[in-house]
Amino acid sequence: MMTLPFLLFAxxxxxxxxxxxETAMGFWVAGVLMLLVLFRMHVADVLNIAL
Structure with missing residues (x-):
């Protein structure tokens, strides 16, 4: 899922x-928006690392 923005950039x-x-700009805008959405979804996740 986290590779989707980079696929859009490619x-x-x-x-x-x-x-x-126009198509290139559309892909880039979609990639940036997806990157921001995914960052927003995962920014508050806590990493539970049990040692």
Whole structure:
């Protein structure tokens, strides 16, 4: 699940490589939004590490 933003960034790079500027910007915006949402979901999680 945490790899989805980076997959979107890679799709954005591929779209930019093929000169599809609007599609590339859409992928990048979606990647940033997904990264922010996932960060917001996991920012308050407590890591229970039992030694």
């Amino acid at each position: 799709c954005g790079l591929a779209a930019a490589w093929t000169r599809r500027r």
